[in-house]
Amino acid sequence: xxxxxxxxxxxxxxxxxxxxxxxxxxxxxxxALGVSPFMADAHEEVADVAKMSAAVILNIGTLNEHVIRxxxxxxxxxxxxxxxxxxxxxxAGATAYRTEITHKLIGEMQITALRGxxxxxxxxxxxxxxxxxxxxxxxxxxxxALAQKAARKLGCIVIITGKEDVITDGExxxxxSNGHPILTKVTGTGxxxxxxVGAFLAVAGQSTLEAxxxxxxxxxxxxxxxxxxxxxxxxxxxxxxxxxQLALVTPEIFLEKSRLQKL
Amino acid sequence: xxxxxxxxxxxxxxxxxxxxxxxxxxxxxxxALGVSPFMADAHEEVADVAKMSAAVILNIGTLNEHVIRxxxxxxxxxxxxxxxxxxxxxxAGATAYRTEITHKLIGEMQITALRGxxxxxxxxxxxxxxxxxxxxxxxxxxxxALAQKAARKLGCIVIITGKEDVITDGExxxxxSNGHPILTKVTGTGxxxxxxVGAFLAVAGQSTLEAxxxxxxxxxxxxxxxxxxxxxxxxxxxxxxxxxQLALVTPEIFLEKSRLQKL
Amino acid sequence: xxxxxxxxxxxxxxxxxxxxxxxxxxxxxxxALGVSPFMADAHEEVADVAKMSAAVILNIGTLNEHVIRxxxxxxxxxxxxxxxxxxxxxxAGATAYRTEITHKLIGEMQITALRGxxxxxxxxxxxxxxxxxxxxxxxxxxxxALAQKAARKLGCIVIITGKEDVITDGExxxxxSNGHPILTKVTGTGxxxxxxVGAFLAVAGQSTLEAxxxxxxxxxxxxxxxxxxxxxxxxxxxxxxxxxQLALVTPEIFLEKSRLQKL
Numbered sequence: 151x152x153x154x155x156x157x158x159x160x161x162x163x164x165x166x167x168x169x170x171x172x173x174x175x176x177x178x179x180x181x182a183l184g185v186s187p188f189m190a191d192a193h194e195e196v197a198d199v200a201k202m203s204a205a206v207i208l209n210i211g212t213l214n215e216h217v218i219r220x221x222x223x224x225x226x227x228x229x230x231x232x233x234x235x236x237x238x239x240x241x242a243g244a245t246a247y248r249t250e251i252t253h254k255l256i257g258e259m260q261i262t263a264l265r266g267x268x269x270x271x272x273x274x275x276x277x278x279x280x281x282x283x284x285x286x287x288x289x290x291x292x293x294x295a296l297a298q299k300a301a302r303k304l305g306c307i308v309i310i311t312g313k314e315d316v317i318t319d320g321e322x323x324x325x326x327s328n329g330h331p332i333l334t335k336v337t338g339t340g341x342x343x344x345x346x347v348g349a350f351l352a353v354a355g356q357s358t359l360e361a362x363x364x365x366x367x368x369x370x371x372x373x374x375x376x377x378x379x380x381x382x383x384x385x386x387x388x389x390x391x392x393x394x395q396l397a398l399v400t401p402e403i404f405l406e407k408s409r410l411q412k413l
Numbered sequence: 414x415x416x417x418x419x420x421x422x423x424x425x426x427x428x429x430x431x432x433x434x435x436x437x438x439x440x441x442x443x444x445a446l447g448v449s450p451f452m453a454d455a456h457e458e459v460a461d462v463a464k465m466s467a468a469v470i471l472n473i474g475t476l477n478e479h480v481i482r483x484x485x486x487x488x489x490x491x492x493x494x495x496x497x498x499x500x501x502x503x504x505a506g507a508t509a510y511r512t513e514i515t516h517k518l519i520g521e522m523q524i525t526a527l528r529g530x531x532x533x534x535x536x537x538x539x540x541x542x543x544x545x546x547x548x549x550x551x552x553x554x555x556x557x558a559l560a561q562k563a564a565r566k567l568g569c570i571v572i573i574t575g576k577e578d579v580i581t582d583g584e585x586x587x588x589x590s591n592g593h594p595i596l597t598k599v600t601g602t603g604x605x606x607x608x609x610v611g612a613f614l615a616v617a618g619q620s621t622l623e624a625x626x627x628x629x630x631x632x633x634x635x636x637x638x639x640x641x642x643x644x645x646x647x648x649x650x651x652x653x654x655x656x657x658q659l660a661l662v663t664p665e666i667f668l669e670k671s672r673l674q675k676l
Numbered sequence: 677x678x679x680x681x682x683x684x685x686x687x688x689x690x691x692x693x694x695x696x697x698x699x700x701x702x703x704x705x706x707x708a709l710g711v712s713p714f715m716a717d718a719h720e721e722v723a724d725v726a727k728m729s730a731a732v733i734l735n736i737g738t739l740n741e742h743v744i745r746x747x748x749x750x751x752x753x754x755x756x757x758x759x760x761x762x763x764x765x766x767x768a769g770a771t772a773y774r775t776e777i778t779h780k781l782i783g784e785m786q787i788t789a790l791r792g793x794x795x796x797x798x799x800x801x802x803x804x805x806x807x808x809x810x811x812x813x814x815x816x817x818x819x820x821a822l823a824q825k826a827a828r829k830l831g832c833i834v835i836i837t838g839k840e841d842v843i844t845d846g847e848x849x850x851x852x853s854n855g856h857p858i859l860t861k862v863t864g865t866g867x868x869x870x871x872x873v874g875a876f877l878a879v880a881g882q883s884t885l886e887a888x889x890x891x892x893x894x895x896x897x898x899x900x901x902x903x904x905x906x907x908x909x910x911x912x913x914x915x916x917x918x919x920x921q922l923a924l925v926t927p928e929i930f931l932e933k934s935r936l937q938k939l
Contacts, residue, residue, distance in 0.1 A: 181860075246461070386654060433696055
């Protein structure tokens with residue numbers, strides 16, 4: 151696998167319709183990685199932008215009627231032109247509204263990959279999951295089973311991130327175990343990860359599952375290195391060093407540090 | 414007082430309806446402090462989010478019709494469920510519209526705490542205040558009198574921040590004299606402070622005034638330490654180190670550095 | 677020329693109607709420079725805010741019907757009160773919609789300065805320009821000719837930024853050759869630059885071209901110094917150090933490092 155190299159060589163255009171908290175961090179993270187972010191949600195242009203892009207990311211972190219319509223227009227255009235779509239169902243299950251909108255989006259378009267924490271994915275897939283200790287169980291057997299079930303139900307790649315990350319298409323499953331808890335102290339690290347998955351899908355060809363797994367593992371490696379070099383400094387310094395590492399981690403460093411296994 | 418410890422132990426959910434300039438900084442500041450930010454302004458979910466939160470912060474920095482309605486729905490829900498509400502009247506007085514909307518919000522809900530600079534609070538309370546040298550006079554006798562008058566008039570805690578900060582319920586008054594002028598060179602430091610007051614109110618029980626005073630003093634201590642360790646480096650470095658210090662300042666450091674007096 | 681000194685002395689109020697990706701970075705950059713940013717797009721107040729401001733910046737990075745109307749109201753108010761207007765046509769040409777809206781804005785108001793890359797300016801001016809290698813050609817003869825033609829056609833100062841920057845009113849032309857490629861790895865550096873041009877125009881009196889040229893050159897000097905002192909660290913560190921340098925670059929440092937020539 152060397153999707154990281156392809157991402158940097160091809161510099162794909164990534165269309166993000168995302169929440170108002172993370173626009174800047176998402177754009178800077180993608181630029182650091184070596185890809186071109188495009189943020190646009192005007193109804194008049196989202197179909198055009200999705201069509202010309204190499205991936206579309208839909209993130210429901212701050213919804214309203216306008217942006218839901220933007221997402222549907224962009225998603226349908228992406229489907230029509232063979233552009234992969236990543237859905238990040240931020241807060242699905244936290245309010246009934248978010249669960250409902252997520253189902254609406256999935257009903258209107260074909261998603262390529264769904265990325266969320268275990269509670270979000272469970273709500274999207276309509277499966278039972280205790281909201282307690284949301285991230286604690288990730289990587290354990292039942293999270294894997296949930297991810298696989300969701301992937302088969304939704305017909306897409308499902309990525310559940312947590313202490314360990316599960317990436318599956320319902321048949322083949324990867325477990326990624328890089329990353330660092332301080333990621334949870336910086337807003338938008340999950341959102342940016344979904345966009346990074348989109349960047350790797352953009353260069354994946356048919357190998358969408360392998361590229362998704364590499365995206366997750368790469369992100370975890372960058373976070374680990376950043377956390378090590380800013381230990382004791384706090385989440386402000388980590389945030390900046392993490393942006394640095396998205397630019398600095400080479401394929402060689404990635405291969406050396408990556409802990410990614412196929413189940 | 415040890416509200417800081419309670420904040421970090423209880424990790425309260427803080428609902429912010431805030432302006433588009435400061436969403437990211439506010440979320441990162443709250444995460445650094447140890448609480449859980451939730452940004453949501455969709456009419457369909459704001460009442461639900463306010464109900465499940467431990468405090469609601471309303472910030473009028475960038476208004477429009479949609480978000481005003483969101484604020485009213487969230488504020489009424491908070492009132493109905495005993496959730497404290499902090500109002501940050503950014504720019505009240507700068508335009509007639511902002512003053513009008515602030516009055517509208519106060520007419521529709523009960524505010525727990527109002528935080529602004531002296532000109533903003535004067536406009537909200539309908540008191541005369543020269544716009545010249547807005548922050549210069551904070552901490553002086555007339556600012557204290559204004560804060561106390563506003564608190565009695567509005568029936569809430571009033572916090573006027575400036576060179577010195579006044580925290581009062583109209584009866585008991587605290588003066589906090591930590592902080593650093595470089596705070597004014599980073600956008601959203603006032604906005605984040607209002608959200609931090611909300612986080613302290615979330616764990617305050619009946620001691621809302623004491624918790625508000627501690628919030629203000631804690632924030633000033635974190636700023637002082639960050640300013641010292643980034644002296645001569647500039648506002649970019651200060652911003653990052655300030656986020657670090659929101660995570661790193663312990664109750665012991667706080668007690669040692671805090672300059673908070675009851676009048 | 678010493679517009680930098682005037683900017684810091686006069687601390688002008690700069691009204692920005694900008695995209696949701698760069699609000700925070702723009703505000704922090706302007707604060708670092710020593711001016712007062714004001715972000716407002718409510719229809720009820722934009723005319724008031726534009727009137728009281730020393731410059732208005734309109735940036736089309738993330739459009740919708742609401743904000744287009746805000747821009748027209750603000751632009752007309754600025755024109756009526758002698759306040760300079762800077763237009764940043766982000767992505768003009770990338771979608772038909774953006775080109776159309778840019779033309780609409782120009783039709784509704786008098787722009788003082790237009791700042792974009794060569795492809796954006798070509799689309800705004802209705803001139804042919806190959807979209808390939810957008811920034812590569814800046815500073816070459818044909819870019820100068822394009823800028824001059826656009827300036828005469830639109831009746832405003834035209835600034836094309838790229839490897840070299842062209843600043844012209846159609847008669848007199850400056851070439852600025854400071855700056856650093858890492859600027860393209862941080863989102864919003866072009867957007868902030870347009871706001872910085874506005875800050876310099878705010879103190880320029882009749883010398884709008886000279887002030888614009890100094891703004892561009894100053895920005896490039898700050899970027900160069902920041903890039904030097906964060907070499908090998910990555911775009912996260914550069915972003916923070918660049919904010920620092922917007923505060924730290926003195927008129928003396930600027931004069932020493934500036935490479936600005938009149939053609």
